[in-house]
Amino acid sequence: MQEQRTFTKNDRFVDYYWYWLKLYKQGQVRPKTFSNYTLVARQLERMWPNKKIGEITADSFQQLVNEFAPGHARGSIQKFYTYARIPLLRLHHYEKLIDRDPTYGVKIPNAADAQLTRAKFLEKDQLQRLIKTLEFDQGTYSDGFMIVLRTGMRFGEFMGITPDDINFGKGTLTINKTWDYANRNTPYDRFQPTKNKHSIREIVIDGVTMECFKRNMEGCGRGETIFGTIACRQSSGWNKHLARICEFAQIPRLSMHSLRHEHATFLADENIPPQEIAERLGHANDQITQKVYIHRLESAREKGREQILEELTKIG
Structure with missing residues (x-):
C-alpha cells in the first residue's frame, strides 16, 4: 500500500x-x-x-x-x-x-x-512499390508489415495473434486480445484485453496474408504469440526495420501505425462503406475512418488543380 x-x-x-x-x-x-x-x-x-x-x-x-x-x-x-x-x-x-x-x-x-520524414498516407504508385518490396523480401519483418498492411491491425493486436486465431479453412482472423509488447519479460502466452469492446472482431483475410502467417508459425505453440517469439517485441524495433524497407522502396518513411492507415485508405479508395471499414479496424464509430475520405478528397482536388493548370498552358 x-x-x-x-x-x-x-x-x-x-x-x-x-x-x-x-x-x-x-x-x-x-x-x-x-x-x-x-x-x-x-x-x-x-x-x-x-x-x-x-x-x-x-x-x-x-x-x-x-x-x-x-x-x-x-x-x-x-x-x-x-x-x-x-x-x-x-x-x-x-x-x-x-x-x-x-x-x-x-x-x-x-x-x-x-513531419518531413514520415507520411501518414501513400499515393497508389508508392503503395505498389512498398508491396513489391515486401513480396521480394519475404522475411519475418516484411511478412509482418504485409499482414498489418492487409488487415489494418494495431501493433499490439498484431503481436497478440496466435495460431489458434487463424482459420485457414474459412479465411478468417479473430482479434480478441493484445500482447504486452512493452514488457520485455512478458511470456509468449500472456495477453491483455483489447483496447475496447469494439476491438474484438473477426475479419476476412486473403491468401497472401495467410501465407505470411504460415511462413512464421513453425515451432510456435497454439496459444503463443507468433511474431513475439521470432522478432523484436517493441514497436520501435519494427519501425526501424520498416524505415529501411521504405528507403529501399524509395517512398516516404512509415511507421507500423501508418500501415494501419494505409489499409483504411486502400479500402476507402475501393469505395468500401465507412462503417464497414470502421468495424474491420475495430473503431467504435466511423468518424476516424471519415478522415481517410477527407484526405483522399483533398488529394484529388490538388491533382485536379494541377491538371487544370496543365491544360491551360496548352492554350498558349
Missing part, C-alpha cells in the same frame, strides 16, 4: 510525479498506459531533476515540452504533454502548491523533423 506523503512547494516535482503515479495510476490503468507514464517520469528525471513544485510556471512547462519535441513524432509529444499535465493540474487546483495554472496556453510544438 502506498504510504501517504505531504508535499510542499520546495519538493521536487519529479518526486511528486512518482508518488502520484503509484497512488493513482498503478493497477488502475492498463499496463501499457502505466508504462507510458513511467517513461514520462524517467524523462522528467532527466530534464527536470531539480525542478521544485513552486517554481513551475506555464513558461517553464512550455519550455519543457519544446525541449522534448526534437526527434519525436507529434503523437509522442502529445502523450508527453498530456501525461505530464495531469499531475500539474492537481498540484494547482487541489493541492494549491502551484499558484497559477502551469498548463495555461501551453501548446504542442510542430514536430518538423518527423
Whole structure:
C-alpha cells in the first residue's frame, strides 16, 4: 500500500510525479498506459531533476515540452504533454502548491523533423512499390508489415495473434486480445484485453496474408504469440526495420501505425462503406475512418488543380 506523503512547494516535482503515479495510476490503468507514464517520469528525471513544485510556471512547462519535441513524432509529444499535465493540474487546483495554472496556453510544438520524414498516407504508385518490396523480401519483418498492411491491425493486436486465431479453412482472423509488447519479460502466452469492446472482431483475410502467417508459425505453440517469439517485441524495433524497407522502396518513411492507415485508405479508395471499414479496424464509430475520405478528397482536388493548370498552358 502506498504510504501517504505531504508535499510542499520546495519538493521536487519529479518526486511528486512518482508518488502520484503509484497512488493513482498503478493497477488502475492498463499496463501499457502505466508504462507510458513511467517513461514520462524517467524523462522528467532527466530534464527536470531539480525542478521544485513552486517554481513551475506555464513558461517553464512550455519550455519543457519544446525541449522534448526534437526527434519525436507529434503523437509522442502529445502523450508527453498530456501525461505530464495531469499531475500539474492537481498540484494547482487541489493541492494549491502551484499558484497559477502551469498548463495555461501551453501548446504542442510542430514536430518538423518527423513531419518531413514520415507520411501518414501513400499515393497508389508508392503503395505498389512498398508491396513489391515486401513480396521480394519475404522475411519475418516484411511478412509482418504485409499482414498489418492487409488487415489494418494495431501493433499490439498484431503481436497478440496466435495460431489458434487463424482459420485457414474459412479465411478468417479473430482479434480478441493484445500482447504486452512493452514488457520485455512478458511470456509468449500472456495477453491483455483489447483496447475496447469494439476491438474484438473477426475479419476476412486473403491468401497472401495467410501465407505470411504460415511462413512464421513453425515451432510456435497454439496459444503463443507468433511474431513475439521470432522478432523484436517493441514497436520501435519494427519501425526501424520498416524505415529501411521504405528507403529501399524509395517512398516516404512509415511507421507500423501508418500501415494501419494505409489499409483504411486502400479500402476507402475501393469505395468500401465507412462503417464497414470502421468495424474491420475495430473503431467504435466511423468518424476516424471519415478522415481517410477527407484526405483522399483533398488529394484529388490538388491533382485536379494541377491538371487544370496543365491544360491551360496548352492554350498558349
